[in-house]
Amino acid sequence: MRALSLLVLAVHVAHAAPDKPALAIVGGTVVDPGGSTTPAATVLVLGNRIEAVGPSSRVKVPAGATRLEAKGTFVVPGLVDAHVHFFQSGGLYTRPDAFDLRAYRPYTEEQRLIREHLDETLARFLRNGVTSVADVGGPFWNFDLRDRARDNSRAPRVAATGPLISSVARPELDLGDPPIIRCGTPDEARALVRREAPRKPDYIKIWFIVTADQPLAKNRPIVEAAIQEAHGLGLRVAVHATELATARAALESGADILVHSVRDAEVDDAFLRLARERKVIYIPTLNxxxxxxxxxxxxxxxxxxxxxxxxxxxxxxxxxLAHLPAEKLPEPMRRGREKPASLALDPTMAKNLMSVLRAGVTVAMGTDSGNIGTLHGVAVLREMAAMEEAGMKPLEVLQAATQGGARLMGREKELGRISPGALADLLVLDADPRTGTRALARIRRVVKDGHLIDPETLIPDSPEALAQRQLNAYNARNLEAFLAPYAEDVEVRDLEGKVVSKGKEAFRTRYDERFRTSPALHCELRGRVSAGAWVVDEEWVTGAGEPVHALVMYEVVNGRIARVRFMK
Structure with a gap:
């Protein structure tokens, strides 16, 4: 009977909806996180939805369909990053309430740059296989960004909310449309919920920060009021609560989503039972x-x-920070740099993640990208690797990054699965995701809303971007990343115009030694001008003997740096 149904479906598909563009992904292994794995399969897309999935011998491809030959690949649902912040860039100057470096870059300038590059930021998510994102708190312009993404085929789907209802103030971030608003009374919290409601937020966000001045007992009535008001308007509530007592209070008050791990203590059976009963979504944000x-x-x-x-x-x-004068850094940053810091995966957070998962609570993968050091789009790879390191199996991580995120988006019937009727958000991978999360970096094609996208073409690197990429890798002494922007036949000339290096392998030998022998190597960019294919950088290089003041010209040909000329 099942075979007959598939045959009937295939015959139907062959003649269906001629006005809708058809896409067939043929021959790959379909890995549905919540279902079975189907080798040598065809996924047929009509318009923006999946029409049929099954063995290629049983799914007929309509005449005129775009056909992607996918033998040897693996097809999975598009990823969902369930925790991002678009009002933050991920860079050093993006949170002056944490690292106050406004003396070096005014926050107004940081925000201008963020707003100016939002389309590129959106595209970076697709470049890394993320077809849906959830912004869990920011200025009211978040809602405009959600609308902007809806009509952009090079952007992920965006769920969003407005300003965080907070127990603490962050005046450093207030430029007139603040991302965080302190509510000192239950009435103020209710009023902010009502103010956001006309913009149809996908959830309300509460920043439940407990300090000596803002103890849990003082702020719990405010949290309860916000949740009651939101639920009365049919809105879910996401809560930042990183201590066990705070997270428990949030759940008891009716929270629907916990956007971070509990990190101060191991969760107990009572907490797990409450989280399971409330059908809470838990986003660990391990990194x-x-x-x-x-x-x-x-x-x-x-x-x-x-x-x-x-x-x-x-x-x-x-x-x-390698060249900003240490004595001019804010006192909290100087003290922080003096303290030893463990950069390893937090064992309490890892154990709590596994306890929550094994208790049957929904886990969604989220990065909190936009915070300092957590990059939009590509941060999902680091986060999924950490979830795997914590003890999750590769398929469990994939479920969290697809089905868990789909539930957070409120679209679990349409996203995070590969089945007829689901939205056509898919990844075609060159590696098997069942073997480890590293496979999710091997993206051959992205399908977003039925559109087939070559991820390499989403954000073409300008000559300035290539110059900046090699500079970044130089400062990290990362040889492979440093070489990536250069052409295979790259030519380097000295001040007199004499060729001193020819070809990438000679380049590799030269810089491999420099990187290995100069652990303090650093290049400060002091100026840059560009014209067409040419970029000229003024550089100040330290950490390899006497400081060097250099003027370097880069010429880009066919998307790679082909010639380098030292002019000073």
């Missing part, structure tokens, strides 16, 4: 705190994918 610490201590340890897929200018700011 966001270490992003601040890695930046502060200049132990960034960025991956090849982060160097090559992250925003190059944002990444560049993360290295600025």
């Amino acid at each position: 966001v705190r270490s992003g601040y610490l890695r930046t502060l201590h200049q132990k960034l340890d960025l991956t090849f994918e982060e160097f090559t897929r992250g925003d190059p200018w944002v990444i560049g700011t993360l290295f600025d």
